[in-house]
Amino acid sequence: MIKTVATTPFNDQKMGTAGLRRKSKIVTQPNYIENFVQSIFNVMGDLSDKTLLLGGDGRFYNDIAIQKILKIAAANGLKKMVVAQNGFISTPAGSVVIRKYKLSGGFTLSASHNPGGPDGDFGLKYSNESGGQVSTSVTSQIEKAALSLTEYKILEAPDVDISHLGSFKLGDMEIEVIDGIKDYVAMMQNIFDFAALKKLAASGFTMRFDAMNAVTGPYAKEIFEKLIGFKEGSVVNFVPKPDFGGLHPDPNLVYAKELVDFMFSAQAADFGAANDGDGDRNMILGKGFFVTPNDSLAIITDNFKLIPYYAKGIYGVAKSAATSTAVERVAKAHGIGYYEVPTGWKYFVNLMDSQRITFCGEESFGTGSSHIREKDGIWAVLFWLSIIAATGKTVEQIAVEHWQKYGRSYYIRFDFEGVDTAVADRLMADLENKLPSLAGRSFGDLTIREAKPFVYHDPVDGSVTKNGLVIYFADGSRITYRLSGTGSSGATIRVYLERLQMKDILQNPLDMVTPLGRIALEIAEIPERTGKHQADVVT
Numbered sequence: 001m002i003k004t005v006a007t008t009p010f011n012d013q014k015m016g017t018a019g020l021r022r023k024s025k026i027v028t029q030p031n032y033i034e035n036f037v038q039s040i041f042n043v044m045g046d047l048s049d050k051t052l053l054l055g056g057d058g059r060f061y062n063d064i065a066i067q068k069i070l071k072i073a074a075a076n077g078l079k080k081m082v083v084a085q086n087g088f089i090s091t092p093a094g095s096v097v098i099r100k101y102k103l104s105g106g107f108t109l110s111a112s113h114n115p116g117g118p119d120g121d122f123g124l125k126y127s128n129e130s131g132g133q134v135s136t137s138v139t140s141q142i143e144k145a146a147l148s149l150t151e152y153k154i155l156e157a158p159d160v161d162i163s164h165l166g167s168f169k170l171g172d173m174e175i176e177v178i179d180g181i182k183d184y185v186a187m188m189q190n191i192f193d194f195a196a197l198k199k200l201a202a203s204g205f206t207m208r209f210d211a212m213n214a215v216t217g218p219y220a221k222e223i224f225e226k227l228i229g230f231k232e233g234s235v236v237n238f239v240p241k242p243d244f245g246g247l248h249p250d251p252n253l254v255y256a257k258e259l260v261d262f263m264f265s266a267q268a269a270d271f272g273a274a275n276d277g278d279g280d281r282n283m284i285l286g287k288g289f290f291v292t293p294n295d296s297l298a299i300i301t302d303n304f305k306l307i308p309y310y311a312k313g314i315y316g317v318a319k320s321a322a323t324s325t326a327v328e329r330v331a332k333a334h335g336i337g338y339y340e341v342p343t344g345w346k347y348f349v350n351l352m353d354s355q356r357i358t359f360c361g362e363e364s365f366g367t368g369s370s371h372i373r374e375k376d377g378i379w380a381v382l383f384w385l386s387i388i389a390a391t392g393k394t395v396e397q398i399a400v401e402h403w404q405k406y407g408r409s410y411y412i413r414f415d416f417e418g419v420d421t422a423v424a425d426r427l428m429a430d431l432e433n434k435l436p437s438l439a440g441r442s443f444g445d446l447t448i449r450e451a452k453p454f455v456y457h458d459p460v461d462g463s464v465t466k467n468g469l470v471i472y473f474a475d476g477s478r479i480t481y482r483l484s485g486t487g488s489s490g491a492t493i494r495v496y497l498e499r500l501q502m503k504d505i506l507q508n509p510l511d512m513v514t515p516l517g518r519i520a521l522e523i524a525e526i527p528e529r530t531g532k533h534q535a536d537v538v539t
């Protein structure tokens with residue numbers, strides 16, 4: 001029985017950098033998910049020939065939202081929903097499945113690296129047939145549809161059992177429950193030389209992978225322990241939990257503290273890595289050594305020939321504007337295309353689809369390639385292990401030799417969190433007005449060459465996006481300011497600092513960027529306007 005339910009719009013159903021992300025308390029309100037999903041279906045139009053994917057990172061409300069979405073989809077006449085077993089699929093694995101089976105798109109239920117649970121966050125990412133998240137023109141159509149929504153359709157039916165593989169019907173809609181892990185693992189085996197990785201593991205080389213009680217646990221167990229042969233116990237926090245066991249599943253120096261402490265202890269493994277809530281972010285560590293995501297992208301690009309899938313040659317490479325310029329120097333050396341895009345993986349998709357780029361990455365612990373249309377945490381880990389297997393070098397040696405060859409972009413990001421939205425908006429607007437007057441100003445030995453907003457002209461669809469304000473210094477250093485688009489309340493001001501040194505490569509990063517930090521605070525009047533004299537998170 002299809003029921004039509006009268007509803008009133010929520011005025012906050014606007015997708016940000018990566019899908020819709022809100023406090024669980026908001027999403028669990030009656031009709032919230034129903035309204036949003038109905039708005040997406042209204043924009044999608046005819047569903048009778050469409051097959052979508054549905055799964056999530058297993059966080060609180062994943063199971064309930066899946067049942068709701070299935071019933072709304074059936075009521076709206078969707079042909080078929082492919083559902084991940086028990087509702088579990090990582091963001092990159094979802095992209096693999098959408099592409100491999102040529103689906104029309106899909107929903108990944110996740111607030112990525114944000115904490116989960118009743119007091120945490122919930123989210124929904126919506127992808128199209130490319131396996132990447134829809135463009136901002138589509139997200140604004142959905143927002144509009146949500147603002148004028150008056151009703152939604154839902155099938156009145158008992159919950160369906162998605163714990164077993166197989167096909168059945170819900171109303172007229174076909175449901176196929178698939179293994180969320182298998183296709184992803186096959187893709188990784190197709191890209192990397194698993195025989196070489198097995199040899200590395202058998203040689204006594206040790207690793208620790210921290211799944212942070214999130215979705216990648218079962219993937220990592222299968223790949224690193226079972227298939228490659230790292231000893232049992234190499235993968236930790238591997239059971240996905242609805243609240244991530246209280247962890248903030250963001251793989252960085254602040255939130256992956258347990259792993260970082262271990263890797264800087266006397267017992268450290270040779271290699272350490274972590275992924276985030278939905279498995280698209282990664283952090284790479286060596287013994288007592290941290291690789292910034294900026295350097296990781298540059299090093300991966302520089303070493304493409306070592307990986308079977310890329311050995312024949314790659315297209316170009318892209319980074320978000322806020323990411324350091326480390327990869328730009330590698331692109332130049334290899335004579336490949338180089339692009340700078342706004343923050344958010346969706347901006348890489350056109351470049352990959354049009355074969356302009358193979359690799360891409362963001363400073364926010366996201367690295368990936370055109371094998372899918374999302375960033376890919378386990379892929380990055382396998383890439384690093386493959387470089388190590390092929391060169392026999394330690395993580396630290398690989399990074400230091402890279403800096404010797406290309407110079408080093410010292411890089412740190414400061415986040416000022418929980419700022420009043422109006423205060424943050426005004427700060428950015430005033431700063432933007434001030435930018436033209438900054439050129440030529442000197443602070444000690446640092447002179448501003450140019451200051452302007454970052455504006456992206458998409459070479460494929462011609463769309464124009466403004467994202468962030470950038471101050472360029474004469475010596476290649478940069479300060480970038482942006483407001484976060486993934487928060488669930490208040491505003492976060494992100495300040496990205498990069499200091500380029502061609503020769504002086506073994507200094508402490510914080511010491512190196514501190515002069516830039518002072519300038520950044522002063523120019524934007526952050527302490528005066530926010531009351532904060534220090535960043536809340538430094539990564």
Ligand code: G1P
Binds near residue numbers: 320345364
């Ligand atoms: C953050 C990161 C951005 C990333 C996004 C999704 O977005 O900065 O690089 O693509 O999460 O993982 P932000 O909160 O800065 O808008």
Ligand code: ZN
Binds near residue numbers: 091112276280
């Ligand atoms: Zn994520």
